Structures are given as structure tokens and as C-alpha cells.
Amino acid sequence: MRQNGQKSCAQSRNKNGIDFYLESNSALYASSNLQPHLERRIYGDVENDPVAREKKELKSHPFIAGLTYGEADLYKDDVNKVCFLESSAIPFERIKQEFEGKFEVIQCTVPIFGEGSGELMIPGIHKAIAIADLLKHLGMSQEDTCAIGDGMNDAEMLEFCNIRIAMGNAKPGLKAIADVITGTVEED
Template identity: 30%
Template sequence: MTRIAFLDVDGTILEHGSVIAPSTVTAIRRARENGHLVWLSTGRSAGDIHPDVRAIGFDGAITNGGAYATRADELIVDRPMPREDVEALERYFAAHGIHYFLQTHGGVYASEGMGPVMAEYRRERHAQRAAELEAQGLPSEQPLWNEPKPVSDVDRNAVAKAVFVSPSTDTVAHAAAALGDGFHVIPGSIPLPGGSNGEIGQAGVTKGSAITSVLAQLGLSAADAIGIGDSWNDVEMFEVVGSPVAMGNAVPELQKLAGRVTTSVLEDGVHNAFAELGLI
């Protein structure tokens, strides 16, 4: 029986910017050799996926948190935000002094203050992680950083989602209340030392909605599907697949939602999940 696995990227395949457990690569390739399908399912833009992840080999990719899905060179889900919603987001960010990225299918665009904020975050994060990685016998992290273009260059008819960094700790709740039901606002996964970060997309446009569309086009049922992730943008994925799996590094609330929990990203989490579910 052919099954299909949808894998988050950051915290599931990739850890700390550039480190991939060798067992993850082996498991994905072996599952595909065994006749199963393996898709990416990420909040990242298609143009912002680490080349080492792409090099593993996949049957397709859901990107931008469900706004797009591609199989080979075919775009089979295409749901950018309405331009007026993008403009409403930017007005909200400007009014509250919030730095942000806008993501399209092909790339990432940064507000004027986002570059310095992320440069400082990367510096502190690298210093913090260096000793931990050395103790684990892992190479020093070399995060891929494609310098984003300025938001002045973005096509506002092609924006899929926004990622924000705020000095306030309550911006996720505040943004959800202020922007209204037309937006999907969730906590982000950037471990900042203070403030808050999050992701904002269209209501109803999630990894779950894209997976439902992909399954229909492939003629597969939810019972055939596995979803593995560690972040809040994986909740809707867990809701639509027959076998949801949370990573061991996911927060306890997400592990409880998934029901099934594997080991962490660098402790063979994907491999162990695939083995338990019979893909390898």
C-alpha cells in the first residue's frame, strides 16, 4: 500500500539552521525506494528552503504554510493573499512598530528594520549553540542566509504570508484580535530572547488545507497520510492526516495534539517515526 508522508522542515528535518541527522536522509530515501511518497510541508517560501534539504529528494512540496504546493514543476495549490489583506497587514505592522518579512512563492522580502534584528539574533544564537553542538560531536552550524530583498520590491499581488518580530510579548493575541477573522495568526518558531514572533496568513489557508487538496489530486485518502512536525503551523496538518506525529522537540501541547510522539530532530526522529509506521 502506498502511503504519503508530509514532513515539516525546521525542527523536523533541519535543526539549528543547517544540521540534518544522517538517519533522516536515509529514511526518506528508503521510504521512497519502498514505493511511498514523501513531501515537504513547510512554512518557508519555496525559494528559502536549504539546498541540503532539497538534495535529499522529495515527491513534492507544500510551502508558505499551505499557500502553495508544487509537484515537479507544476503548481497544484496557488492561494496568495488578496492584495488588500497584505496592505492591511503592513498598516498594522507600521502602526505598532513591528518588523516583518513578506513571503512569496519564490522569495522573502524584509521590512527596513528586520535585517539588523535578525543579524543580532543570528549572532547570539550562533554563540549560544556553538558549545552545545561541539559537545554533541556535530559540526558548527552554518545557517543558510539568503539576504532578503526589501519589501519595496515585493509584488503585493503574490504575497502568501507574513512573519513578524515584535518587541511586545502579546503581539500574537493582539494581532489576531485587531486583524479579525480573515487572518490566521499563530506563534512563530524563532527563539528570540524577548518580545514575540509569529506568522500571519489567510484564514483557511494552512498546511492542512493544502494537504487535503494534494491528497484529492493524488487519489489518496487521509488514512494513507502521515504528518510529522514540531511547530504551531503543523496543527492543521495533524488534523487532516491519519497518522499525525509530533517531534520529541515539539512543545508538550503539540505532542498532546498529535497523540504519537517520536524522538527529537537530531535523535533520529524522522527515521524512528518511519520505522514505527512501516515505511522502512
Template identity: 35%
Template sequence: MNLKRKIVFLDVDGTLMQENGQVPASAITAVREARKNGHLLFLCTGRSKAAIFKNITEIGFDGVIGGAGVYAEINGDILYKKSLTLEEVTFLVDYFQERDIHFMMESDDINYGSPGLKDFYIKAIESDSNVSDEFLTKDDHPLQQLMNITKFDETLYQANINKICFIGSENTSYQEIEKDIKERLNIVPSSFVKFGKASGEVSSLGVHKAVGIKFILEHLDLSQEDTIGIGDSINDLEMIEYCAVGIAMGNARTELKAIADEVTAPIDEDGIYKSFKKHHLI
């Protein structure tokens, strides 16, 4: 065991949680053992608070950075939050609807879905071969879980929206959307595989995971030199760059592996557990 306490920031989708919504037993063991050994473990995810489900929270963590840096929370206390303005929400709603792009808007407690998003979810669940797997029923499907916390019949011009996720479209490329909005908003490719390769996430300018990490460290009076970040997606770039040790999963995007300090095994080959052992957290 490492006698010096470390502060570990873990991404969820593709890092802690597999595509079928399951968390490897080895990852659960690693997190719990590391905390028993005195280390601090924080979720650092693109997910909204409402989308961090019980099978994640019951593992046990010391706090959460959610919305890919939209907010930071310890013991239910919000240390930092930067939502989209109503003007930004209005711009995005109009932009996506004009182009028939499905999208989901995330608030603290509920999501709001655009017209057609529910049908997209249903078709995606029905066509997913993993549903026949013994570990995944339709009720357990990640998209079904999102449907359960999404309102589809409310006005889309909502205040207090933290982030908007859009679904890949055949009519409009991710690159085109990025070009249109990157000057006024932060945009990154989606870390949620079920949304497709051309999907993305939009938040306020200046929002990323490292912002939340800095607030956590300042609040707890801890040092950046004791941090470890582990992720797999583009929205993990700032976290991997900022943490003293930035670790990319074996299944991570090539761009993330290129800037990481090291690459561990893929999620389905006990990547988290192996990295925790290597750094003497367990």
C-alpha cells in the same frame, strides 16, 4: 518493511531541520530509505518556496506543501495556491509599520523586508553563540540565508504575497496582534525559533497545512487513512489532526503533543528515524 504504501508529511523547522540549520544524518537516511521502500514523502512546511534551501531539497521528496498550506506542488506543478490579496497586504503593511514591528513578506521567488529588518538579522547573527560552532558559519546561518533571498529596498505594497511573518516586539504582544487581525486573517505563532517567542505568521483565512494535504491526496487518488504527519509547532496542528497518524516531535509545543496520536524523540535524538522505524517505513 511495511508492504502498504504510506504518505508521509514532514514539517521542516524543528522537525527535519535543527535550529542551527542542519538536518540530522539519521533523518536524511530515514527519508531516503522510506522512499526506496515505496513510500511517498512530502515536505509540509511554513517556509516559502524561496526559503526551502538546497540542503533540504537535495534529500529528495515527492512534493511540497509550502507557506503552511498556501500552496501544494508536485514535480514543479502547482496544484493549489491561495495568496494574500493586495488589500490584505496593504492592511498588514500599514498595521505593522504603525507599530514599528519588523516583518518579512514571502512571495514564490523572493522575500521583501520591512525597514529595520536587515539590521535585526545582522544583530541576531552576530549575537548568536551557535556561529562559533564548527557546524555553523555566518554564511550558513538561517538568518543569513533569509537575507540572501530578501529585498530590503522595494515597495512593500506587493501583489502575489503568500504569507507575512512578523518579528516579536517588546511594544506589542503576540496576543494583541492576534486579537486585532484574527477575524480577517489566519494567524499562528511562528515556527522559526530565530524570530523569537512573540513572532507570528499571517496568511489568508482558511489556509493551513491540512488543506494542502487534501489537494495532494485528491490529485494522486490516495487515501487519508494511509497518511502520517510529523511536526513540532502550532502551524502543524491541522496536519497532525487530519493525518491518520499524527506524530509530535519530542521537542514539540505542548499544545501539539496534547492532540497528537503519539510523541517521538526530539529532533536531536533521531526523532524522525525512530518514528519511521516504529511504523515500519524503513
């Protein structure tokens, strides 16, 4: 994920202690402290609370299991975006200001990541471009499209597609461009 010849935030030293993962074509690569941070958010204090520890042991969360841990080198050539968890030390707005002009910075909608969590994406690269390319490849029309989303990383996709659906837990900005608002993700 290189922009204008600069290193991505994942490639620089993590001097601020922000827990993140890199979404690449090959895997989801976790920063060194992401797993315990996610476990605290999902299960509670697994070190000191027997109920939290039992919850973790009985039902491991599929997202935690799907991440790649222990990767010494997070310098990757195929990073599509970086997702970071909320930090008590650095607010989302400060992170957004730091990377403004280099990356698209939007808040994340995954509740367990925290309200101050977010995503860093390459400017001008979004889901609508992929849909347009796929339609061209399949010889299909934009009229044949339907999009369902919950985060502002889905905005261009919803604006592009013929039928626009926002989840009930979607960000207000996404709901504003949707034709239909459905139930929340918790309601399946």
C-alpha cells in the same frame, strides 16, 4: 494576501517597527530592519562584539541568506503568510487582537524569532487543504498520510493525516493532537 478587500499588514506602513518577512510564491521578502534584528538574535551584537562578528563571518545562517532584501515595494499579490519577530514594544497578544477576524494569528515556534513572534495567515487556508488536493491528484487515500510538525500552523495537517507526529519542541496544543512525540529539532 488580501482578505475582505483589506490591505495586509505587510502592505500598510510599518509605523510600529515590527520586523517581518512576507512568504510569497516567488520569494521571502524581508522588511527593512529584519536582517540586523535576525543577526542580533542569531550571532549577538555584531557591531560591538568581536566574537559575535567572527561567528557571523565564519558561518552565515542559511535563513538570513535565503531572504530577499531591499525590495522597495512590499505590495505583493502572491503573499501566503506574514511572519513577524518578537517586539519589545508590542506584545504578541496585542498583535493577535489587532488582526483578529482578518487573519489567523498564531505564535511561531522558531526559537530565534522570540516567544512573542508569530504568523498571520489567511483564514481557512492551511496545509491539510494542500494535502487533500495532492491526494486527489495522485489518486491516493488519506490512510497513506503522515504528518510531522512543531507549530500550531501544523494543527490542521496533523488532524487530517493518518499518522501524527509532533516534534519534542512543539507547542503543547500540537503535542496534544499527536500520536507520537519525537525528539526536538536540535536533536536532528
